[in-house]
Amino acid sequence: MRKLWRPSKPTKRTAxxxxxxxxxxxxxxxERLATAxxxxxxxxxxxxxxxxxxxxxxxxxxxxxxxxxxxxQLVETMNEGALLLDAEGIxxxxxxxxxxxxxxxLDALIGTQFRRFVPEAWLRMVEALLKARGGSNxxxxxxxxxxxxxxxxxxxxxxxxxxxxxxxLMATDLTHQRRSQETIAAEGLATLIVDQAAEGIVVCDLTGxxxxxxxxxxxxxxxxxxxxxxxxxxxxxxADDANVAPTIVASALRGEVTSGLEVTLNHDADxxxxxxxxxxxxxxxxxxxxxxxxxxxxxxDRKRVAQERQVLxxxxxxxxxxxxxxxxxxxxxxxxxxxxxxxPLAPILTAVALMRIKAGDVFERERGIIxxxxxxxxxxxxxxxxxxxxxxxxxxxxxxxxxxxxxVSRAIELASPLLEARGHRLTVDVPEGLVIDADATRMCQVVxxxxxxxxxxxxxxxxIAVTGTTxxxxxxxxxxxxxxxxxxxxxxxxxLANVFETFVQGSRSSARSEGxxxxxxxxxxxxxxxxxxxxxARSGGPGKGSEFELRLPPSLRSRSGAQPPVAEPQVExxxxxxxxLVVDDNEDGANLLSxxxxxxxxxxxxxxxxxxxxxxxxTFRPEIALLDxxxxxxDGYELARRLRTSDTAVPGLTLLAMTGYGxxxxxxxxxxxxxxxxxxxxxxxxxxxxxxxxxx
Amino acid sequence: MASRKQVTRGQKTVLRLYVAGISARxxxxxxxxxxxxxxxxxxxxxxxxxIFQQPGLAKDDQIVAVPTLxxxxxxxxxxxxxxxxxxxxxxxxxxxxxx
Numbered sequence: 001m002r003k004l005w006r007p008s009k010p011t012k013r014t015a016x017x018x019x020x021x022x023x024x025x026x027x028x029x030x031e032r033l034a035t036a037x038x039x040x041x042x043x044x045x046x047x048x049x050x051x052x053x054x055x056x057x058x059x060x061x062x063x064x065x066x067x068x069x070x071x072x073q074l075v076e077t078m079n080e081g082a083l084l085l086d087a088e089g090i091x092x093x094x095x096x097x098x099x100x101x102x103x104x105x106l107d108a109l110i111g112t113q114f115r116r117f118v119p120e121a122w123l124r125m126v127e128a129l130l131k132a133r134g135g136s137n138x139x140x141x142x143x144x145x146x147x148x149x150x151x152x153x154x155x156x157x158x159x160x161x162x163x164x165x166x167x168x169l170m171a172t173d174l175t176h177q178r179r180s181q182e183t184i185a186a187e188g189l190a191t192l193i194v195d196q197a198a199e200g201i202v203v204c205d206l207t208g209x210x211x212x213x214x215x216x217x218x219x220x221x222x223x224x225x226x227x228x229x230x231x232x233x234x235x236x237x238x239a240d241d242a243n244v245a246p247t248i249v250a251s252a253l254r255g256e257v258t259s260g261l262e263v264t265l266n267h268d269a270d271x272x273x274x275x276x277x278x279x280x281x282x283x284x285x286x287x288x289x290x291x292x293x294x295x296x297x298x299x300x301d302r303k304r305v306a307q308e309r310q311v312l313x314x315x316x317x318x319x320x321x322x323x324x325x326x327x328x329x330x331x332x333x334x335x336x337x338x339x340x341x342x343x344p345l346a347p348i349l350t351a352v353a354l355m356r357i358k359a360g361d362v363f364e365r366e367r368g369i370i371x372x373x374x375x376x377x378x379x380x381x382x383x384x385x386x387x388x389x390x391x392x393x394x395x396x397x398x399x400x401x402x403x404x405x406x407x408v409s410r411a412i413e414l415a416s417p418l419l420e421a422r423g424h425r426l427t428v429d430v431p432e433g434l435v436i437d438a439d440a441t442r443m444c445q446v447v448x449x450x451x452x453x454x455x456x457x458x459x460x461x462x463x464i465a466v467t468g469t470t471x472x473x474x475x476x477x478x479x480x481x482x483x484x485x486x487x488x489x490x491x492x493x494x495x496l497a498n499v500f501e502t503f504v505q506g507s508r509s510s511a512r513s514e515g516x517x518x519x520x521x522x523x524x525x526x527x528x529x530x531x532x533x534x535x536x537a538r539s540g541g542p543g544k545g546s547e548f549e550l551r552l553p554p555s556l557r558s559r560s561g562a563q564p565p566v567a568e569p570q571v572e573x574x575x576x577x578x579x580x581l582v583v584d585d586n587e588d589g590a591n592l593l594s595x596x597x598x599x600x601x602x603x604x605x606x607x608x609x610x611x612x613x614x615x616x617x618x619t620f621r622p623e624i625a626l627l628d629x630x631x632x633x634x635d636g637y638e639l640a641r642r643l644r645t646s647d648t649a650v651p652g653l654t655l656l657a658m659t660g661y662g663x664x665x666x667x668x669x670x671x672x673x674x675x676x677x678x679x680x681x682x683x684x685x686x687x688x689x690x691x692x693x694x695x696x
Numbered sequence: 697m698a699s700r701k702q703v704t705r706g707q708k709t710v711l712r713l714y715v716a717g718i719s720a721r722x723x724x725x726x727x728x729x730x731x732x733x734x735x736x737x738x739x740x741x742x743x744x745x746x747i748f749q750q751p752g753l754a755k756d757d758q759i760v761a762v763p764t765l766x767x768x769x770x771x772x773x774x775x776x777x778x779x780x781x782x783x784x785x786x787x788x789x790x791x792x793x794x795x
């Protein structure tokens with residue numbers, strides 16, 4: 001550059017020198033020229049990016065090639081999808097990322113309507129977005145490929161490109177973010193739930209590694225299970241599989257569900273926990289497994305309790321069976337006891353009868369004592385056997401209409417020895433016309449028991465009143481009511497409830513003075529119940545006497561002239577002599593009986609077993625044979641059959657069975673075996689004599 | 697004509713750089729303008745104007761081509777267009793004393 005230079009003149013303070021101004025002006029001009037030249041040079045050399053050119057509508061910028069390279073780079077490589085839409089919404093530009101987002105190739109993208117990528121549900125939102133002045137943004141969803149959707153955050157701006165209205169769009173993929181957020185939110189919630197759960201909950205990833213575990217799971221594991229293999233931490237076994245955890249995890253990861261499997265967890269040598277385990281897959285939205293979840297409940301206690309209960313139940317069962325067995329054994333024992341006790345009694349009575357026959361009045365008092373005492377023992381034994389029979393359900397009633405008055409009078413007869421002995425005053429008010437359906441013997445037994453009870457528990461010279469009336473029962477219609485009242489020792493309130501139980505007695509002193517086994521009232525109640533009636537006891541308390549009330553349904557059948565139950569035949573000294581064979585393995589009994597019979601005038605023979613009886617019968621040819629059923633080896637039935645069917649059988653032989661059993665079944669068996677009749681030991685000698693007399 | 701290379705201490709320097717977008721040239725120009733500004737004692741103010749972003753402003757300084765660096769203060773106003781990659785060239789072109 002050429003510089004114009006002028007030597008500077010000393011300036012006078014007179015008028016400004018026009019040259020100075022001029023010079024300055026020139027300098028400035030030169031400056032400008034220099035700058036302009038520099039600019040031109042720069043342009044010429046290509047050192048500029050763009051030129052600003054004034055146009056009719058404003059300045060235009062002309063960009064030289066390469067200047068916008070970086071813009072392109074940015075838009076093409078950024079992580080956001082970028083779009084340029086024309087005024088109709090057609091995509092005129094899209095970057096690769098957007099193509100990726102909507103899973104469509106670029107060439108199918110550019111030139112397409114943008115709304116083609118908007119799901120129906122989001123169309124309105126997107127339209128609003130595009131229309132918004134000054135631009136806007138929103139979270140929407142776009143269609144990605146054929147079926148999927150992608151959540152995006154779209155920013156839109158309206159703009160002008162030369163003379164076109166355009167819309168610039170930026171789309172940010174929210175998939176990861178949303179999933180993260182949802183996951184985070186879900187995680188937070190899940191963690192809360194999982195931690196609070198009473199059950200052990202364990203979440204495993206696809207490799208079987210524990211990624212989540214509830215507090216309970218930590219406890220059950222006994223150590224930190226996180227980030228370790230489930231099967232390593234939880235050593236589980238079942239009855240079939242010693243190490244079942246890997247199998248369960250594998251099956252859950254495959255998508256299979258396990259439900260309520262009982263497994264055992266071994267901690268150390270002793271501690272064993274029983275768990276109820278369930279497992280299943282965790283599936284992603286598309287259905288692929290993400291992992292699995294296992295949950296378990298500690299049922300050790302429950303199991304132990306159940307086992308204990310089982311043991312208790314079995315124990316209770318066993319105890320019950322034992323008790324029942326014992327009860328049956330007791331009943332059988334009582335029955336056996338009764339029979340055994342009864343056997344010796346028969347000979348005693350027979351002997352006494354014999355004594356009377358042989359010796360008349362000698363030792364009458366002593367004989368009387370013996371008889372009474374033996375009868376007493378017999379009645380005790382009968383009571384015992386009754387109770388046992390009743391509890392075994394072996395008592396059969398033969399009911400018929402009968403006057404209560406008759407039963408009462410008979411009962412009084414039986415009880416009178418005791419009543420007299422105790423000096424009691426007896427008042428009876430039982431009118432005729434009170435008819436009940438009853439087994440005469442048994443009902444007599446009931447009333448007798450009540451009377452003897454009253455007599456026993458009243459001091460000497462007391463009062464006993466027997467009353468019979470009709471009454472109305474609770475809704476069941478008319479009843480026949482029998483009351484036995486005494487002025488005796490009464491019943492304590494505590495005892496009142498149990499007074500009809502077996503073996504329960506009143507105060508020891510009064511009961512003991514008259515003996516007894518405490519069975520009387522028990523028998524009364526059982527028999528009354530069998531008759532369809534009720535018996536109850538009342539008392540004012542100790543010393544205030546007692547009252548026993550019997551309620552029975554009246555007989556529906558017309559009164560027949562019921563006969564007194566027992567007719568006692570008298571012993572006749574003159575009899576038709578018969579040939580009688582007595583067979584009993586009890587030698588004393590057999591001999592005594594035979595003596596007694598011969599004392600009456602009969603011809604007798606004795607055998608102590610079956611075979612000897614048979615041979616004796618062959619020669620003796622008895623008319624009547626008395627056979628004890630309980631013979632050893634060959635029992636009475638067998639003997640009877642043989643006697644009937646042997647070639648030496650005596651035609652018209654009357655066979656009488658002697659048994660310790662009074663049961664219906666025995667009567668039947670006796671008849672079936674060929675017996676003509678049957679007597680229960682101890683044999684009522686008078687009855688036997690009468691029976692023999694009656695035999696043809 | 698000699699330009700007086702004169703920077704009065706404490707006097708503010710105001711530079712304006714006009715660029716077009718984010719080309720390599722623009723980047724270098726921006727960098728160097730910043731350096732020049734920083735090495736000045738006293739105040740230095742640098743404004744970068746992207747004529748793509750703010751096209752109207754190009755008119756103020758009657759910009760013809762970019763990148764152009766204009767020194768507004770201290771007077772006299774100077775400008776430099778084109779290659780702004782050399783610091784010395786810039787200093788000379790804008791009458792800025794080198795430090």
